[in-house]
Amino acid sequence: MNRLGTERRFGVMPLLLSAAALLGILAPFPAMSPAVGQEAVPDQAAPPPPSAAAGYDHLLHRAYLPADFDQGVFDALWTVWEEPAKAKAEAAGVDERRRMTMDRYGLSPHPDDPSRTLQYVVDGAGKWTMSCLACHQGTVAGRVIPGAPNTRYALETLTEEVRQVKLRQAKALGHMDLGGLLMPLGTTNGTTNAVMFGVALMQHRNPDLSIVPKTPRFDLAHHDMDAPAWWNYGSRKRIYADAFAPKGHRMLMQFLLVKENGPEQFHAWEGEFRDIDAWLESLEPPRWEGPVDTALAARGRELFATHCADCHGSYDGPRHGPGRTYPERMVAIDEIGTDRVRFDSLTVKDRRALNVSWFAEGCKTEGIDAPDGYVAPPLDGIWASAPYFHNGSVPTLWHLLHPDKRPAVWRRLDALAGRESPGARADGEAAASPCPDYDFDRVGLAVEAREARPEGPLSAAERRTWFDTSRHGKGAGGHRYPDLLDEGEKDAVLEYLKTL
Numbered sequence: 001m002n003r004l005g006t007e008r009r010f011g012v013m014p015l016l017l018s019a020a021a022l023l024g025i026l027a028p029f030p031a032m033s034p035a036v037g038q039e040a041v042p043d044q045a046a047p048p049p050p051s052a053a054a055g056y057d058h059l060l061h062r063a064y065l066p067a068d069f070d071q072g073v074f075d076a077l078w079t080v081w082e083e084p085a086k087a088k089a090e091a092a093g094v095d096e097r098r099r100m101t102m103d104r105y106g107l108s109p110h111p112d113d114p115s116r117t118l119q120y121v122v123d124g125a126g127k128w129t130m131s132c133l134a135c136h137q138g139t140v141a142g143r144v145i146p147g148a149p150n151t152r153y154a155l156e157t158l159t160e161e162v163r164q165v166k167l168r169q170a171k172a173l174g175h176m177d178l179g180g181l182l183m184p185l186g187t188t189n190g191t192t193n194a195v196m197f198g199v200a201l202m203q204h205r206n207p208d209l210s211i212v213p214k215t216p217r218f219d220l221a222h223h224d225m226d227a228p229a230w231w232n233y234g235s236r237k238r239i240y241a242d243a244f245a246p247k248g249h250r251m252l253m254q255f256l257l258v259k260e261n262g263p264e265q266f267h268a269w270e271g272e273f274r275d276i277d278a279w280l281e282s283l284e285p286p287r288w289e290g291p292v293d294t295a296l297a298a299r300g301r302e303l304f305a306t307h308c309a310d311c312h313g314s315y316d317g318p319r320h321g322p323g324r325t326y327p328e329r330m331v332a333i334d335e336i337g338t339d340r341v342r343f344d345s346l347t348v349k350d351r352r353a354l355n356v357s358w359f360a361e362g363c364k365t366e367g368i369d370a371p372d373g374y375v376a377p378p379l380d381g382i383w384a385s386a387p388y389f390h391n392g393s394v395p396t397l398w399h400l401l402h403p404d405k406r407p408a409v410w411r412r413l414d415a416l417a418g419r420e421s422p423g424a425r426a427d428g429e430a431a432a433s434p435c436p437d438y439d440f441d442r443v444g445l446a447v448e449a450r451e452a453r454p455e456g457p458l459s460a461a462e463r464r465t466w467f468d469t470s471r472h473g474k475g476a477g478g479h480r481y482p483d484l485l486d487e488g489e490k491d492a493v494l495e496y497l498k499t500l
């Protein structure tokens with residue numbers, strides 16, 4: 001069993017890491033080489049009005065963290081792959097090999113230059129730096145939908161393989177390479193331990209973001225989360241699964257919390273994050289592209305109004321129009337019954353640390369230090385944000401509506417580059433979808449389902465392609481509200497959910 005496979009991992013961080021090492025890990029910085037294209041820090045006295053278009057541009061082109069690796073490392077990653085992927089890469093030309101490499105780690109081609117990816121900023125010197133889009137920009141049914149989570153990102157596998165190549169090339173290890181040795185980054189592809197990265201980094205800061213001289217002892221309850229769809233940002237007042245944190249451009253900057261980014265650097269970047277905030281607010285949910293049985297969907301709408309709308313709101317008419325409500329309803333953890341590890345992983349103290357900090361404008365905005373469960377998310381564009389629930393444990397809306405038929409173990413049909421996909425679901429039905437990653441019948445990811453993970457030795461890369469709901473933090477139970485519907489009613493609700 002690998003080190004990440006233990007049931008419950010609480011790392012007593014100070015024993016494992018010095019504060020400096022931890023900060024070095026996830027912390028990147030302004031140490032941004034000039035080659036990254038940094039201009040002079042803008043004058044804070046006269047901030048320009050926020051621009052959504054500029055916000056997207058910053059996400060694509062600005063490196064807010066230190067570089068993770070260089071082009072030479074990226075181009076050699078295939079040399080540490082298992083067979084037959086390695087042999088296929090060796091036989092391929094440079095462009096094809098880069099495509100295979102991106103595919104393996106869940107990266108997609110950059111719109112301006114397909115030899116680069118959308119998820120990393122690559123500078124003129126060939127340095128690759130992770131951006132927000134690493135977790136927050138994926139593809140759905142083969143296309144890039146702005147704000148769709150990257151449900152294929154293989155952060156841990158990428159980091160491990162980068163480390164191996166750097167050792168062979170005698171290159172220095174970066175913050176992620178070291179961080180990945182000290183804490184799990186993501187034990188299933190498409191999900192990450194991002195919440196715990198944030199908690200760890202906050203331990204080293206005072207509310208004004210100055211560095212704490214002596215870090216207190218703290219525990220971390222590692223677990224993986226599915227990033228939420230960004231197009232729902234505009235509907236929410238507070239963010240995250242338990243909606244404890246107030247929204248705002250500063251709150252978006254937590255990911256930059258590294259030692260090298262001192263308080264002044266945060267102030268200097270505020271304007272850019274106002275733009276990014278404006279871009280997030282401007283995103284619209286994607287429309288379903290397949291056929292819809294409108295009579296069935298109309299019946300589903302009625303059923304939804306009776307059984308679901310109290311928590312999820314109503315979706316009649318344009319998004320910000322009068323037919324719309326979104327109650328942002330919090331449901332107590334014992335009532336909702338979905339996996340509670342994320343809920344328990346943050347203490348009142350952890351939440352409070354964020355809610356009194358500079359990120360929350362020093363208490364001026366309303367955070368919730370002691371939420372009692374998870375918030376029912378907006379369901380706009382829900383067809384495009386599979387897998388479902390905060391931990392990404394349920395692959396399709398059909399499975400969400402059939403709590404007893406949710407797969408115990410599953411993986412996407414397009415799981416590993418260079419492997420033969422089984423092409424059919426374990427229940428014997430052929431996948432009807434023309435897209436290898438999307439199931440248009442069940443609405444969500446096209447998956448292979450099993451009772452248990454395959455026997456026999458699996459490489460770490462392959463193990464992470466399986467979502468095993470028996471693991472810590474990965475439970476797929478709860479949210480049994482669909483039990484009140486019969487089979488025909490579930491079909492109608494499924495049809496209606498396509499239209500949101």
Ligand code: HEC
Pocket residue numbers: 131132133134135136192194195225226227228229232233236238239240241242252253254255256276390
């Ligand atoms: C390593 C993966 C990762 C990176 C990189 C990342 N995020 Fe996230 N993000 C997540 C996860 C996971 C969540 C869900 C956390 C939760 O609900 O507790 C999240 C939640 C959010 C949310 C809340 C959405 C909602 O509706 O609740 C926003 C907004 C957000 N991230 C913005 C950003 C921005 C801006 C950046 C870059 C500065 C960024 N993220 C970088 C993984 C990531």
Ligand code: HEC
Pocket residue numbers: 241304307308309310311312330331336338339374375376377379382385387388389390391397400479481482493
């Ligand atoms: C009592 C409140 C409540 C009711 C009633 C309810 N839900 Fe939910 N729903 C939630 C909460 C809370 C979550 C988030 C659970 C989690 O992520 O762990 C959720 C999650 C979901 C999700 C997954 C969202 C995502 O982004 O992953 C879908 C889809 C959904 N509900 C559909 C429905 C439908 C359809 C009904 C009616 C049959 C319904 N819900 C009834 C509270 C409710």
